[in-house]
Amino acid sequence: MIDHASESAEVFSPQVTRAVLDAACTDAGFDSTDATLVRIGENALYRLANEPIIVRIARTMDYWHQAANEVHVAEWLADVDYPAAAVVADLVQPIEVGGHPVTLWRLIPGNDAGPQDITKLAQLLRRLHSLPAPAHFTLPGYDFAERVIRRLETAPGCRR
Numbered sequence: 001m002i003d004h005a006s007e008s009a010e011v012f013s014p015q016v017t018r019a020v021l022d023a024a025c026t027d028a029g030f031d032s033t034d035a036t037l038v039r040i041g042e043n044a045l046y047r048l049a050n051e052p053i054i055v056r057i058a059r060t061m062d063y064w065h066q067a068a069n070e071v072h073v074a075e076w077l078a079d080v081d082y083p084a085a086a087v088v089a090d091l092v093q094p095i096e097v098g099g100h101p102v103t104l105w106r107l108i109p110g111n112d113a114g115p116q117d118i119t120k121l122a123q124l125l126r127r128l129h130s131l132p133a134p135a136h137f138t139l140p141g142y143d144f145a146e147r148v149i150r151r152l153e154t155a156p157g158c159r160r
Contacts (some may be wrong), residue, residue, distance in 0.1 A: 007038035012059050017044035024102040052107035067094040070141050076134040
């Protein structure tokens with residue numbers, strides 16, 4: 001049994017995640033040729049060159065439940081016609097590839113938001129909080145402080 005907590009950051013490299021990407025795309029029926037690494041951090045994100053899809057690869061299977069929750073939330077938001085990130089339809093997700101939870105998302109084209117978009121964001125947030133609770137699952141709680149602290153503690157150059 002692998003102790004995921006003891007894995008080093010070097011294990012989650014572009015080389016490792018590229019192999020996971022290739023296998024996941026083969027399994028899901030997509031072409032990973034010329035995919036671009038968007039970023040690698042807590043997850044690796046790749047943009048496919050031939051499809052408007054983002055592939056998200058989590059570091060370890062410890063994140064399986066989180067990935068599954070994200071898929072459930074995305075499907076619920078799509079069901080209530082809320083404008084949000086959408087998972088690739090007709091694909092059971094997440095999928096496990098090489099010890100990593102993998103999800104495939106529809107690319108959201110557009111520009112970065114700016115100060116002029118604050119009102120629109122506030123309206124969307126108000127609408128989100130007014131939605132009825134999902135019927136098929138319980139929304140998970142979320143501790144932003146714990147996640148921020150964990151990221152800061154593992155950031156390069158962070159001293160405690």
